[in-house]
Amino acid sequence: MRETPATPAPTIFVNDTTLRDGEQTPGVAFTLAEKLAIAEALAEAGVPEIEAGTPAMGEEEIEALRAIASRGLGLRVLAWCRMGKADIDASRRAGVGAVNLSIPASDRLLSVKLGLDRAEALERVRRYVPMALDAGFEVAVGAEDASRADPDHLLRLAEAAAEAGAFRLRLADTVGALDPFRTYDLVAPIARSSGLAIEFHGHDDYGLATANTLAAVRAGATHVSVTVGALGERAGNACLAEVAAALESLMGAATGLDLEKLPALAERVARASGRAVPEGKAIVGRDVFAHESGIHVAGLLADPETYRGADPRLFGRRHRIVIGKHSGAKALAHALGERGVELAAPTAARLVTLVRRKATRLKRSLTVDEVVRLHDEACAGLQAR
Numbered sequence: 001m002r003e004t005p006a007t008p009a010p011t012i013f014v015n016d017t018t019l020r021d022g023e024q025t026p027g028v029a030f031t032l033a034e035k036l037a038i039a040e041a042l043a044e045a046g047v048p049e050i051e052a053g054t055p056a057m058g059e060e061e062i063e064a065l066r067a068i069a070s071r072g073l074g075l076r077v078l079a080w081c082r083m084g085k086a087d088i089d090a091s092r093r094a095g096v097g098a099v100n101l102s103i104p105a106s107d108r109l110l111s112v113k114l115g116l117d118r119a120e121a122l123e124r125v126r127r128y129v130p131m132a133l134d135a136g137f138e139v140a141v142g143a144e145d146a147s148r149a150d151p152d153h154l155l156r157l158a159e160a161a162a163e164a165g166a167f168r169l170r171l172a173d174t175v176g177a178l179d180p181f182r183t184y185d186l187v188a189p190i191a192r193s194s195g196l197a198i199e200f201h202g203h204d205d206y207g208l209a210t211a212n213t214l215a216a217v218r219a220g221a222t223h224v225s226v227t228v229g230a231l232g233e234r235a236g237n238a239c240l241a242e243v244a245a246a247l248e249s250l251m252g253a254a255t256g257l258d259l260e261k262l263p264a265l266a267e268r269v270a271r272a273s274g275r276a277v278p279e280g281k282a283i284v285g286r287d288v289f290a291h292e293s294g295i296h297v298a299g300l301l302a303d304p305e306t307y308r309g310a311d312p313r314l315f316g317r318r319h320r321i322v323i324g325k326h327s328g329a330k331a332l333a334h335a336l337g338e339r340g341v342e343l344a345a346p347t348a349a350r351l352v353t354l355v356r357r358k359a360t361r362l363k364r365s366l367t368v369d370e371v372v373r374l375h376d377e378a379c380a381g382l383q384a385r
């Protein structure tokens, strides 16, 4: 009997916020059935924690949170709250076990949104974290706009959160203003000195959310906030599949995720969000393990390691050779071989030309059937000479 290898215990924990920040994508709105299906798919993929909604949005959201939390999915279901009594009360009715209590960390957001100074913000942490603990929640504190906050204030915020009994501090790059180097510099001192687990929540305004998340992990963050397909405000959040794949393959971290489930998970969320998975999206896109260029295909056929980046087998996928404008004789011989047709040397050059012409005219790759027909044409052309 074949034994299934045990999944190593996670060293980095994924907190998926597709149902909260992901749904904040303009134009995206999940039904209750879609939310439940996504939560179940995340649980099946081994995601240990999801941020499933914002109770302050009202009864419908509270009902959805309650439905997800009561499903017994075996993951932590967390609600996003502002640092205040009304949101904590709303979370009680949502039936979740954990809350993320968010407070602005930058002076700009503190003064414009709440009219508070730093000392008053710390006071709120000292008041509301114990209130949420008394209500029976596990409590994480979210530092909104941490990337534009004074680092000294962030350290004091971390201290206040730890003393008040929070189990984790989220550093949010709310406006996507960080690069990987600044992310490292922001996270490292807090991870070193706070005694709290640190979560990083990145946004992709400069296309750096995944890179910044990895930098945060390198700096000591143990929790990563991500969404399926990078859904989220503006340019989106860090992408679950990219972050998980890079953590496992490039950084040697264990996430506890079943990476083979990621492509189907991406498709499920794409259907529910109405945002198709781009063909070239890393890890999950249709074409990211497809190869056309003659030089690359010849190398891959001889030894897959020649031009392999990420290993498709990790994600339940495989290399696919497509025939198109850049195909060489080796790829054509390989495609024809699938139909038991042998490509003779004199025909090969003519077939390469015919394939090139047709692919350019149609502006797409060709099917094997089309290649077989062009091969027939190439043979007939040679005989007619």
Ligand SMILES: [Zn+2]
Pocket: 021, 172, 174, 201, 203, 232, 233
């Ligand atoms: Zn966000």
